[in-house]
Amino acid sequence: MSYLMNSSEIIQTIRMIDQQHLDVRTVTMGINLLDCADRDIRRCGEKIYDKLCKTAERLVPVCCDIEQEFGIPIVNKRISVTPISLVAASCASADYEILAGFMDRAAKAVGVNFIGGFSALCQKGLTESDLRLIRSIPRALTDTELVCASVNVGSTKAGINMDAVKQMGLVIRETAELGPIGCAKLVVFCNAVEDNPFMAGAFHGVGEPECVINVGVSGPGVVAHALKECKGEKFDTVAETIKRTAFKITRMGQLVAQEASRRLDVPFGVVDLSLAPTPAVGDSVAEILELIGLERCGTHGTTAALALLNDAVKKGGVMASGHVGGLSGAFIPVSEDAGMIRAAEEGALTIDKLEAMTCVCSVGLDMIAVPGDTTADTLSAIIADEAAIGMINNKTTAVRLIPAIGKSVGERVDFGGLLGSAPVMPLHPGSAAEFVARGGRIPAPLHSLRN
Amino acid sequence: MKAIVSVFAKDARGITAYVTALLAERDINILDISQTLMQEYFAMIMLVDLEACPLPFHELAQWLREKGMERALDIHIQRSDIFEAMHRI
CATH class of the missing domain: 3.20.70.20 (Anaerobic Ribonucleotide-triphosphate Reductase Large Chain)
Known part of the structure; x- marks a missing residue:
């Protein structure tokens, strides 16, 4: 492959990796x-x-x-x-x-x-x-x-x-x-997917081949950096900037996926187009939402900003990869995102807003610490709410909650490493015991008359 | 194999001479070279051919990194495919 050298492109790529936390997740x-x-x-x-x-x-x-x-x-x-x-x-x-x-x-x-x-x-x-x-x-x-x-x-x-x-x-x-x-x-x-490369929810579905390589890309820091250049611009420019950045991030993921597949002699499955944050400063999805114009992630406007981000990431990424799959979208794990942690600690980000955000982005209520005395019924009811969003909207939703045993609202739980730390968030006090005790099935929804 | 060598450092005399001598020592041919000053920082990018280089890639990368650190230079070497993939459709 011949490459015509372009210094500014090369410097841009190196800066993305060195300073903006670009990586293959x-x-x-x-x-x-x-x-x-x-x-x-x-x-x-x-x-x-x-x-x-x-x-x-x-x-x-x-x-x-x-x-x-x-x-x-x-x-x-x-x-x-x-x-x-x-x-x-x-x-x-x-x-x-x-x-x-x-x-x-x-x-x-x-x-x-x-x-x-x-x-x-x-x-x-x-x-x-x-x-x-x-x-x-x-x-x-x-x-x-x-x-x-x-x-x-x-x-x-x-x-x-x-x-x-x-x-x-x-x-x-x-x-x-x-x-x-x-x-x-x-x-x-x-609506779990069979080719998700991200944890904790990855499994190898029965429709998959004997062995397969799936790659998850990341890069909230790169998107945030690009958005700093479009302060005050219209949403069209914001969407376009995110698409262009997502394209570059995904091309790199596709290259790594192809190389890994070739060297291991294992078929390439999918690239998962994701913005997966880490607790590192400057690698945050919340920061992107704030750069779109919100004082704090979680305030009014957050759902719309996230919807734009999630859609633009997919549009930019899909042309960059031969096969796209997995969860594909922006993740919002509270403990793994420095901006989300800050917003939750300040009370700007609540569980209700997070639930609304899961309607428009990848996955769901993720890495959220809840009070240690939360009952199993309440946990089940939260799962039911989130599953209903996934079921009705034909998308994957998930729940990863951490009851912080012995701790109450405002205290902090530390998980270490990429899992980060989370403030214990308040839940609603009313009981859902009778609701959960019913058992049985909530029927599958109608697919027409969609309003 | 083609690769990109990039050198970042605070500007000083003799950086280009030092780095190109390192490459020559390992039989690495320079195909293209460009350098710029960004404020007081020096950035040099080279497209190189590793065909005749006797070292395995990871050892070469490690050696260049160490040699760079001796002179406070940040030297990277990467296969050029990554830039091609990211910036060309």
């Missing part, structure tokens, strides 16, 4: 584990361990080579696997945490940052295996370091499985009581 290898089924759960675990170690052996070294050669950081190398409730369905034992242990050891052996797929898909109903998996989640997440769990409780086609929603309230509560980190590795989805 994750290269995630999806691995099918359906062939690891066994009646003996330990044997099943051994097969999982062997397959993961063999298939992902070169993932981390290859990503490190790409980082070196292209000078672009790849922050996370991860593995997603077939939902374990499917893999383990024929096991005689219900102690699925044993399998989480094998996954954790395999992830450590190959050197990845996280492994996702301790998952169940039960939007329409719970199989015996789904129930076993859900009941194993608190111990599995507490006893392992790198395993992430997700449960899909609803979809636009199936409606919302309120029995699963009720279970998940109890599971989040129980996981929180065992330690603060477990809940950060647990996501409850509506």
Whole structure:
């Protein structure tokens, strides 16, 4: 490939990486584990361990080579696997945490940052295996370091499985009581996607190939930097600037995805067009919203600003990549975004506003610390609200809440590293116990008469 | 393989001579070169050919970084594909 040197382009790229936190957020290898089924759960675990170690052996070294050669950081190398409730369905034992242990050891052996797929898909109903998996989640997440769990409780086609929603309230509560980190590795989805490279919700769907490479890009800092140049301009200019920036970010993700796929001899799946923030200053989605003209993220206008941002990121990114998928959009994890943390601490950003924001952006109520005395019923009701937004709007929504045991509103929970820290946010006091106790299913919505 | 070498530093005498001597020492051919001053900062960009360079890429990158630090220069080397991908349709 011949490149006609253009110094200002080269300097722009280097500045994006060095000063504006441009990186590839994750290269995630999806691995099918359906062939690891066994009646003996330990044997099943051994097969999982062997397959993961063999298939992902070169993932981390290859990503490190790409980082070196292209000078672009790849922050996370991860593995997603077939939902374990499917893999383990024929096991005689219900102690699925044993399998989480094998996954954790395999992830450590190959050197990845996280492994996702301790998952169940039960939007329409719970199989015996789904129930076993859900009941194993608190111990599995507490006893392992790198395993992430997700449960899909609803979809636009199936409606919302309120029995699963009720279970998940109890599971989040129980996981929180065992330690603060477990809940950060647990996501409850509506309309979960099968090719998401981001944690904690990544799993390798059954429609996927044997093995696949999915890449998640990032770059809120780069978008923020570009927007500083358009102060006072019309929204058309703002949207255009975000599109152009998203295009550049995504092209880089596409290049890394192609290289990783070629070197590992594993098919390329998708690039997930995302703006994933980190707690680092200058790498914040909230800062972008504030640059669009809001004094604080969370004030009136935030939903509209986020809608514009989310749409422009997709429009810019989609032409830059051969295959786009995953969650694709801006993420708003409170604890992982310095601007969101500040807005929440000042009381400008509330859970109700966050819920509204999830109607127009990727994913949902993410990394939010709630008071330690929040009941399982309230957690289930929050999940139901968020799942309803996803179901009706035909989009993915998710809930990742952290009940801060022993803490109340205004206190702070620290998770460390990329997970950041979060102030405990207030919830509404009224009980939803009767609502949650009903069980059953909320029917799938009508697809015409859409108003 | 083609790569871009970029050098950033506070302007001083002999930077170009120093860096090009390093490249020559490793049999790296310079195909194109440009340099600018941005305020008091010096920025030099070179398109180079690594065909004859005996070092593996990561060792070369490490060596250039270390040699740069001896003279307070920030030296990067990256495959040129990344710039092509980002700025060309």
